[in-house]
Amino acid sequence: MLLFFWVLLFGFINGGIAQKYGAKSLLLLPEYLNNxxxxxxxxYGVSFxxxxxxxxxxxxxxxxxxxxxxxxxxxxxxxxxxxNSIIPLLFIINVVINxxxxxxxxxxxxxxxxxxxxxxxxxxxxxxxxxxFSYFFSTNKLFVKIYGKIDTNLGDKIxxxxxxxxxxxxxxxKERNTLKDHKSKWKVQSYFILPFRIRYSKDxxxxxxxxxxxxxxxxxxxASVFSFVVxxxxxxxxxxxxxxxxxxxxxxxxxxxxxxxLFIYSVLHSLFKNWSLIIFLIIFYGINIMSENNLIGxxxxxxxxxxxxxxxxxxxxxxxxKVADYNNEISRLYKxxxxxxxxxxxxxxxxxxxxxxxxxxxxxxxxSILDSLSKGEITKQMxxxxxxxxxxxxxxxxxxxxxxxxxxxxxxxxxxxxxxxLSSDILNPVLQSLSTKDWIxxxxxxxxxxxxxxxxxxxxxxxxxxxxxxxxxxxxxFYKKYEENVDIPELIISPSILSTGxxxxxxxxxxxxxxxxxxxxxxxEVNNNLEFRKLYKNFNADNxxxxxALRMNATYPYISPIVSLPGKPKYKIVDxxxxxxxxxxxxxxxxxxxxxxxxxxxxGIIFIQFNEQExxxxxPNYSIFNxxxxxxxxxxxxxxxxxxxxxxxxxxxxxEAFGKNIQFINITLQRNKLPISLSWHLTSxxxxxxxxxxxxxxxxxxxxxxxxxxx
Numbered sequence: 033m034l035l036f037f038w039v040l041l042f043g044f045i046n047g048g049i050a051q052k053y054g055a056k057s058l059l060l061l062p063e064y065l066n067n068x069x070x071x072x073x074x075x076y077g078v079s080f081x082x083x084x085x086x087x088x089x090x091x092x093x094x095x096x097x098x099x100x101x102x103x104x105x106x107x108x109x110x111x112x113x114x115x116n117s118i119i120p121l122l123f124i125i126n127v128v129i130n131x132x133x134x135x136x137x138x139x140x141x142x143x144x145x146x147x148x149x150x151x152x153x154x155x156x157x158x159x160x161x162x163x164x165f166s167y168f169f170s171t172n173k174l175f176v177k178i179y180g181k182i183d184t185n186l187g188d189k190i191x192x193x194x195x196x197x198x199x200x201x202x203x204x205x206k207e208r209n210t211l212k213d214h215k216s217k218w219k220v221q222s223y224f225i226l227p228f229r230i231r232y233s234k235d236x237x238x239x240x241x242x243x244x245x246x247x248x249x250x251x252x253x254x255a256s257v258f259s260f261v262v263x264x265x266x267x268x269x270x271x272x273x274x275x276x277x278x279x280x281x282x283x284x285x286x287x288x289x290x291x292x293x294l295f296i297y298s299v300l301h302s303l304f305k306n307w308s309l310i311i312f313l314i315i316f317y318g319i320n321i322m323s324e325n326n327l328i329g330x331x332x333x334x335x336x337x338x339x340x341x342x343x344x345x346x347x348x349x350x351x352x353x354k355v356a357d358y359n360n361e362i363s364r365l366y367k368x369x370x371x372x373x374x375x376x377x378x379x380x381x382x383x384x385x386x387x388x389x390x391x392x393x394x395x396x397x398x399x400s401i402l403d404s405l406s407k408g409e410i411t412k413q414m415x416x417x418x419x420x421x422x423x424x425x426x427x428x429x430x431x432x433x434x435x436x437x438x439x440x441x442x443x444x445x446x447x448x449x450x451x452x453x454l455s456s457d458i459l460n461p462v463l464q465s466l467s468t469k470d471w472i473x474x475x476x477x478x479x480x481x482x483x484x485x486x487x488x489x490x491x492x493x494x495x496x497x498x499x500x501x502x503x504x505x506x507x508x509x510f511y512k513k514y515e516e517n518v519d520i521p522e523l524i525i526s527p528s529i530l531s532t533g534x535x536x537x538x539x540x541x542x543x544x545x546x547x548x549x550x551x552x553x554x555x556x557e558v559n560n561n562l563e564f565r566k567l568y569k570n571f572n573a574d575n576x577x578x579x580x581a582l583r584m585n586a587t588y589p590y591i592s593p594i595v596s597l598p599g600k601p602k603y604k605i606v607d608x609x610x611x612x613x614x615x616x617x618x619x620x621x622x623x624x625x626x627x628x629x630x631x632x633x634x635x636g637i638i639f640i641q642f643n644e645q646e647x648x649x650x651x652p653n654y655s656i657f658n659x660x661x662x663x664x665x666x667x668x669x670x671x672x673x674x675x676x677x678x679x680x681x682x683x684x685x686x687x688e689a690f691g692k693n694i695q696f697i698n699i700t701l702q703r704n705k706l707p708i709s710l711s712w713h714l715t716s717x718x719x720x721x722x723x724x725x726x727x728x729x730x731x732x733x734x735x736x737x738x739x740x741x742x743x
Contacts, residue, residue, distance in 0.1 A: 033297060033309075034090055037083075037290045038119050044286075045123075045130055054709025055286075058459075060131040061139065061715055062281035066456050068139070068715070070152040072281050077156025079284035082262060084120045084157070085164050086291040088113040089258065090298035099220055101233040110165055115223050127153065138706065138717040164258055259295045266292075270469030273461050273491055282713060285463035292467070331596040332489045334584060334605075335577040336507060337568065339598040345569045353566070357542040362629060365415075367518040369633055372412050376635040378742050380414040381619035382521070384423025384642040386586070386609040387701075390708045393455045393722050394701045395419070395426030395642045400445035401726055402640075402699075403434070405735065410742050413638075416622055417523040418615030420608035421586040422712075423642055424525060425496070428582055429454060432503045435520045450501075455722075458495045459713035462591055465491045492592050492712075493579040508565075508581060509574035512540040524618050527584040528610040529562075529603045530594060535611055536603070537618070538564040538581050540574075545625055546618075561621075571598045591712065614641060637694040638741060644701040644708075697738050702728050 043049030045059050064072035092112050102108035128150050135146045220233050266288065272278035280288075300308040300315075333339060369377060384395040403411045411434060417427045430445070437443040444450070465488035497505050514520050524546070525538040537546050547561040565573045584595045584605045595605040608615065616639075623630065623637060630637060701708070702725040708718045725731065 034087065034094070034294070035119075037087070037294065038123065040290070041123060042126065045126055052707065052710055054459075054711035054713060057134070057709060057715050057718075058282045058286070058711075058713065059127070060134045062283040063457060063460070063713070063715070064279075064281050065276060068149075069145075070148050073149040073152040074156040076281055076283050076287075077153040077158075078160045079280070079287040080124075080153075081157045081160030083287040083291045083294070084117075085161065085258070086262075086294040087120065088116055090294045090301075091116050093298045094301050101220060104234040111223065111225065113165070114226060124154065124157070139715070259299075262291065262295070266468040269464060273464050273468065274486075274494065279461045280464050282457075282460050282463045285460070285467040289463075289467040332487065332593040334580040334595050334597060335490075335493070336572065336575040336580060337598055338572040338575075340571065342570055342599055344567050344599045344601065346567070353542070354544045358545045358625075360542065361545065361626070364516065364518055364522075365626065365629055365633070368415060371518055374413075374635075376633065377413045378636050378638050379630055379634045380410065380638045380640060380742070381623065382414055382417045382419075382427065382640045382642075383615045383619055384417075384419030384427050385614045385644060386419070386421025386423055386588075386607060387644055388422045388586075388588075388710050389455060389458065389712045389714050390701065390710070390718065390722060391422035391642070391644070392426040392429075393451070393714070393719065394644075394725070395423045396430050396454060397426075397446075397451065397723065398642055398699045398726060399427070399430040402735065402738070403430075403445060406739055406742060410738065411521075413742055414521040414640075416619055417521050418526065418618035419642075420526075420613050420615060421588065424585050424608070424615070425582050426454075426642075428504060428523065428578070429500050431520050431523060432500075435514055436503070438519060453499050453501060455714055455719050456495075456499045457713045458492060458499065459591070459711055461491045461495050462488045462712065466591075487593070488591075489583065489593050489595070493577070493583055496582070497579060504579055504582070506578045507574065508538070508540050508576040508578055510540070510578070512574075515539075515541050524615075525581045525585045526561075526608050526612065526615065526618055527587065527595075527605045528608060530606045530610075531604065533611060534562055535608070536562045536564050536567070536605065538576070538584075540565075542566070546621060568597070568599065614643065616641070631693070636692075636741070638738070639694070639696045640738070641696065641698050642701075643698060645703045695737075695741060697734050697741075699726075699731055699734060700728075701725050702731075 040049060041059070044055040047056050049055060061068050062072040062076040064075055088109075092109055096102065096108075096112060099112070102112060105111050131150060131153075132146055135149065136143070140146065222230050222232050225231050269278055269280065297308070297312075300312055304311045382399070385391055387394075399411075417431060418424075419427055433443055433445055433450075437445075465486075470487050511520070511523070515522050522539065522541070524543065526535045527538070528535055537543060542563075542565065544563050544566060547563050564576075567573075568576075580595075583592060585608045586592055587594055587605060587607045588609075597603045597605060612618070619639065701722065704721055704724070706717075708714070708721055714722075726735075
């Protein structure tokens with residue numbers, strides 16, 4: 033169990049685990065205040081010191097009694113830790129080598145900067161170790177001097193009585209199970225001391241079991257103090273996560289999370305010994321039951337909605353509303369046609385794929401390039417935006433700036449400041465919230481008059497709001513007048529319902545025609561789409577935070593948590609990509625509903641799809657293990673690839689139905705030196721790769737073709 037955490041860390045760094053999600057770059061190139069420099073590496077080193085100390089403590093508490101000769105040594109915990117440091121030392125070497133290669137190949141050729149960064153990591157690690165090892169764990173004196181008097185120091189004075197009693201029971205158990213002779217497989221003849229010398233272990237036969245455990249148990253009290261201090265630090269960090277200076281690199285948050293699990297495991301093992309795993313599962317199950325009944329924790333909610341237990345408003349789905357909504361959209365289509373200034377314009381549908389921050393930046397940047405090259409003509413002919421996750425955030429930000437630019441000619445879509453802010457990190461504060469308070473406390477209200485909690489869902493929106501300069505911090509109804517007046521293209525957000533696979537279509541205008549089966553006309557039958565505003569009419573639907581709507585559309589567990597909507601039945605909402613990673617089904621639905629009008633009033637249909645180059649996967653060699661796990665892992669890993677194939681089939685069928693009147697233009701994020709991580713964090717090289725992708729031959733060819741089509 034103790035080694036499992038190291039397996040994770042080595043897997044992250046060497047690319048075997050979660051490489052697609054950027055774990056490798058997070059641990060090789062930490063970032064602090066949007067800069068990867070010596071300060072980020074120093075914080076990373078300090079957090080690794082916390083984790084290493086937690087590992088030594090847990091190892092000592094669980095296994096220290098198996099080495100009775102330690103009781104004969106000066107500062108036994110330090111001696112134990114030195115000899116327990118092979119894996120931490122290998123990890124440091126692994127980080128230094130891999131980080132050096134990573135920085136040299138992808139970040140900078142300045143070797144001085146690389147050396148400073150790596151030295152800062154090691155310095156932070158060593159500096160932290162001075163604190164616990166020089167103060168908390170140096171209280172043991174030479175056993176001859178302290179025989180009969182054991183100094184429990186600070187720990188004995190402040191640790192609560194229940195904990196002291198539990199530790200006393202642990203000591204009694206270890207007394208009964210201490211090795212009685214030198215014939216055991218745990219026999220130790222020699223050990224390391226600093227500076228890397230070898231000493232022979234001393235005989236301990238003449239000491240009583242009680243005395244041996246009394247010596248070894250001293251540091252258990254101090255370990256409790258250390259754990260308490262770390263917990264206090266985590267709480268302080270949690271309270272200040274809104275302050276950018278207190279937001280740690282994601283690598284530090286990962287190590288803090290693992291440190292907490294080490295502390296928990298060591299405590300459980302001290303209390304329950306070999307029953308600890310079963311007890312852990314029972315506790316986990318109990319916590320889950322309590323959270324389901326809202327006895328602990330808090331649900332992740334959509335801000336702006338009123339959370340009551342009333343029934344959802346299904347009765348609003350009737351033929352009268354659908355006909356009215358349909359006719360209103362026809363009127364808007366005529367307005368749109370008039371504003372394009374063309375007798376028969378092209379009607380453009382824009383779909384953006386999910387993929388975290390890389391697709392946010394790619395979609396926004398590409399739309400801005402298209403708008404600039406066409407001098408706004410392409411944007412005028414765009415009718416509907418749809419998509420998933422990060423791509424939809426990029427679309428929403430472009431649309432908002434376009435709305436502002438109609439009255440403010442100073443707005444420059446491609447300004448370096450806008451691009452820098454939009455691509456700024458969101459993962460660091462989200463992971464820090466997860467590691468410092470989400471599972472420890474959930475008691476941070478946004479205001480005195482609010483039940484909302486400052487959890488990682490809040491932090492996601494908070495930093496997304498900062499990255500978009502507060503421009504998306506609107507209520508859903510804010511955009512209603514602009515869409516009704518056709519000042520901006522319509523945008524439909526379509527997150528998925530976890531339990532049913534249905535999609536909830538979020539729009540500021542009435543779109544009940546979108547929940548009607550395509551080929552049956554306007555009937556009373558309802559398909560797999562639900563209209564948000566009608567369904568949640570009694571829950572203040574128009575007041576939904578637009579940022580929350582975007583977050584729901586980008587809910588990829590466990591980073592941005594699953595959202596619970598109010599009412600009965602209670603729906604839990606996940607990323608739009610669970611059903612449609614590109615929003616293509618939304619656009620095709622709209623196109624088919626208004627097919628007759630489109631054929632009569634436009635000169636053709638264009639679908640612009642912002643996607644990512646498909647990953648070429650190599651089938652693994654045969655093994656029994658692969659045969660066992662592959663059916664499960666492949667289903668998860670291939671979920672987006674399957675959607676790509678399905679979408680391609682739908683596109684082919686649509687092309688056959690419409691012939692030359694329909695065009696599909698792909699603007700594709702290319703894979704170059706290395707894959708860009710699916711994460712809410714981008715390294716500087718990954719950002720450059722995003723910008724460079726627009727210049728690929730394929731993209732330039734497709735952009736030229738698009739410009740010709742929309743003249």
